Amino acid sequence: MAHPFFTSVLPRRGVLRALLGAAALPAPLAALAGFNFFTSEYTASREELMAQIAKRFPVQQRYAEIFSVLLRDPQLTLDARNNRAAISAIVVIGSPLLQPSAVGGIVSVSSALKYDVAALTLRLDEPRADRIELQGVAGRDAERLQQVGAIVAQELLRDYPLHTFRREELTLGRKTYEIGAITVLNDGIKVELK
Template sequence: MFRMFRAVTAVTIAAGMTALCGAAYAGYNIWTGEYTFSKAELQTAVDKRFPTTLRYGELVSVKLSHPRLTLDGETNRVITLVDAALTNTILPAPPVNGSLALNSGIRYDATQRAVLLDNPTVDQVQVQGMPQYNEQLKAIGAVVAQQLLKDYPLYTFKPDELKLNGTEIVPGAITVAPDGIRVQVNQK
């Protein structure tokens, strides 16, 4: 009897530890009825998009690198701070370095089964030592935000992740928190 109690206790502890370890990865939480994506997972998803270089006409080349995510729970938005290096492609000159803060909402797209960045805008522009370029970088940043992050998937659900005990579930409300994003799921 004591052996059986120890075995059941060991299995229970192992299951609990597995659940705790699994919390660090995207997964469904049966107690809250939501999927959770950690800030680290979201950062990894955005890292795949960078570095990238965009050209505007034949005049300007913009290299964007080193994205850093901030999750703003108060506004339910994701802020992506990226380093920017602007180069004039006609006149030889050193690049103008700066940074852009791109502010995006979050939405679910049922066709793609994905949580996407939505309606990105430029929040902040900083140009090191050359504030006269802030307006140009802000104009370029508005285009960059749309080209680079609009409808960018942070997570794509696998078909089996949208079934629970044989019943289809659909993502609902999406909540941004400082440590991750939670997606409420509902029965279809």
């Protein structure tokens, strides 16, 4: 049975319109997606992080004036157990000394995370190449090219930005939050707001 207030004051259609209208109003924190000020946390989903990473790829760097290393098509993996993030990418190493002139493969670089206060940015911290596989080369040539690829991949991804906050995102009323502990989840990265 309907509540007496609704039956006496508002006709049924009026109740329905009022409820739908209230549902359509933006929630006060809807613009702050990912923020939970009640638990003092912000969570960036893997998909959000991937979108930010993809904007900055491909990346390329020369090594010893002989090699050119290109990373493209990145994929983000999150390792909650070890609190690390990993970026895997297609790697292409080119050089006039190679036959053919370019060799391709896969590189995977994992890293702890740090917060850059001045830039308001979550960054990779001391990344290391965990795996590099190249196609079409073997023996000592493969070992040398893997070393080159690993060194350059680590360099390209050192301090790499995963997520940048806007200053207004970290402000609610008169309170400006700082970023505390960073926790890697299986499907995102959570930071403490303090």
